[in-house]
Amino acid sequence: MKSAAAVPTVFIIDDDRGMRQSIQDLVESVGLRAESFATGEEFLKRKRTNDPSCLVLDVRLPQMSGLDFQRQLAETGMQIPIIFVTAHGDVPMSVRALKSGAVEFLTKPFRDQDLLDAIQQALQRDHAAQEQQAESNDLQGRYHALTQREQEVMTLVVSGMLNKQIASEIGASEATVKIHRGNVMRKMQAGSVVDLVRMADKLKLSPRK
Amino acid sequence: MADEDVQKTLEELSRDLQESKAKLEEAQRVAHVGHWEWDLETDVVVWSDETYRIFGLSPQERPMDLATVRAMVHPEDRDSLYGGVDEDLIAGIRPDAEFRIVRRNGEVRTVHALTSRRWSAMPGDAKRDAKGRPYKLFGTVQDITDRKRAEEALQRTQAHFREGQRLARMGSWTSDGSSCQWSDELFEIYGFDPRNRVPTTEQFLAIIHPQDRASMADAIKLMLEQERGCDVTTRIVRSDGEQRYVRCVGVRVVEQGVFKGFLGTAMDVTEQELLTQELRRERAYLTEAQSLAHLGSWACNLVTRKIFHSSDENARLYGFDPSEGAIPFDRFYNTILTEDETALRAQLENAIRAGADYDVEFRIRRADGTIRFMRGIGHHNPSQEVGEYVGITVDMTERKRAEEERERLRQLEADLAHINRVNMMGELAAALAHEIKQPIAASITSANACLRWLARDPPDLERARAAAARIEQDGNRAADVINRLRSFYKKGSAPKREIVDIRTIILEMAALLKTEGIRHSVTIHSAVDPDTPKILVDRVQLQQVFMNLMLNAIEAMKDTGGALTIAARPNSQGQIIVSIRDTGVGLPQESTEQIFDAFHTTKPEGTGMGLAITRSIVESHGGRVWATANQGAGATFHFTLPIEAEAHA
16 A cells, blocks of 8 residues: 555445445445445546545446446446445356456355455455556656657667667767666666666567667 | 512512511611510510610510510619609600610610600501500610710710819810810910900910010910920919919921821919929029038938939039039049048948938048048938938138137237246246345345444444344345235235125136136036125135136146046135145145245246235135145145125125
8 A cells, every 4th residue: 555544445336225334334344444325326426536446336226237337437447346246146147247357246145254355355456456557657757757869768778789789879979878878777767777678568668679 | 460470579579578677687786776666555565686685685585565674774764764654654755765774684784765756647557546646656776885985984084184184274275277276274274264265366465474475476476487386484464463374385286297286285383483483592592501601511322322412512612613513422532631531431430330420520632732621410310221311511621720720829828928927927036036135135234244343342332233223124124025025916906805706706717717628638627515605805816816726726637637626615614615626746745835935836837926826815815725635636725715704795
């Protein structure tokens, strides 16, 4: 977790009031934050924070089925791990849900531990995803802080070229290349060329051959 | 005159006389005419030989007197012949008499006697008594028996002829081309007076019905101009306005190659004509009716394979053209499909052997290849020959197809109804499951949360209490769902209690499910105690109870067939007890109570709701339902309904 203040939140969408209250209570009983909604629309209206979160979603909802809601979220680029719960699910339905990225598919009534385990797993997955996202954002920021020449040099470095070759490639002196290279390593916070190559990989830079 | 001459003359005269006498005798013999002479003074009667013969005696066998003659006269004719003879004999003698005589051998002959009244006028022979009366009479007697008989025969024949014509309403006529003779009956037939003359052609044509007059005139013209015979039936309108049909037939009379005229008859054929027309009409109606009904009639002998009658429609049914004429038995028989013929022949042979009627169905293939379903009904009259049947053939093809179509639709409907029922119950079950699972899952989750609040250190009692409160809430919610289900019938169809005769409902349901029963070879019986009172129930719900239990019973017997018996009677606890008994597969091994639970089913396509609904309805009426295994095969379902409701009605 990025900070101590970041409290994971479990969102619950179930049209059955008793059901969503009991799930919320169960989640809270293990010290997690929980918020519940009767419909998907209500959930969408709430402003999301960057805190890790997951969604406990009832398959049968009044307006739109849980599975359709899952697809709608994916289409709008909102990434949140989903745990499906249903009063009567069948195998094809669960397969479809899981294939679309659901963490778990639970049939009511479920064992509380199964739900809590699934929630933990989902939060971890969200956390990891957020960290990955944060790292990626950081790297992007550093990369974009490079000058155009530095970005050019970086691409050639990660392609495995020697300074002499790079100098000839960009039409500069070998000394100039050394300065650029030093700047790149520093600005990108890379400890080694190997580090830099990994970063380039994450940034999806295509090395020159 | 010389003696010799005299002698000679005498001899000649004598010879002449002898000759004359012989000729007279011969003439009398040939003509059967005799003569007699009666001397009134001596009462001697002299007869000629022929007179003796006429009286059946040998000529001159004995002398005659009046008493002898009188005795030979037929007793019935004696008085009229000799009436008043004693007083005034001469005056009493009729100069011309016809009477019968009886010969010795008993033979009766008729004779005609002539007595000369001009006796005294005869010159030289007149012999008179003192009163100047002649004392001798002379006469002839002639045997007229044969002529008399011929005359009588002719009269009889003519009388018979007239009577025959009258009875036959047939008159006769002859024509020589220029004039006509009509028998009396012919006048009668045409409505003319027989006392008048034969009517002229114009008079005759005037009585012919206007519409037939031209054809009659043509016929007459042809007869007169071309000497042709005729045979025409025309209507006549008699003077009394009555219309009759008369058939007039004339044939040419030719003697030795020469045309002599016509001989003809005319007959009143009104009755026959009307009957014929009636028959023709009847036949037309019958033919039309047969054609409409696709029904043919026939009469035949199945043993000799001889057809006595086959209606036009009968021929058409088999694909034959009735105008072809009579169709032999085998042509009919050979159209029968081979696969049906064997069974049909057996049925017919049985019927023939038993001399019984038959009613058979078979298929035929017509010449054009089409297959038709036929039904044949044959009636055998015990007085008829063996194998002789009168009957009808009906083309059942359309009806058969319609029946098949109907059966197919009915099956489809039944299937659909069942699918609907299963679907509906499936939907209901799914909805119900969701409805009940939701609060149960919620209470389980709340219970889990509650436990967790309590497990905390320190335990969060506030939150635990809240969770426990929700458990109660959701528990009640689940109970509510179930209560709602129990009251489903009350809500779904508001109970309409009315006074119902359970007998009527049983009969209705038995009628409704009869076809279903027949389909599975199940017979339905009912036995309702006459003391069973009417009760206050919801008719539709009670019908549903019967429907469920009876369908279950039929279902239990669908592979074996069997009997379904419905009984109802009042019991000593103030209830009507109804039992529905089958002879089917019986109850499952498990507890018989369980079969009434919702969703409990032993049938692959069952909903498991039938008996649950049944129990719900019966209990809502204050009754009870249960099942028992039969001693033999099958099971019996019983239910009770309180009678006391009747009192509140």
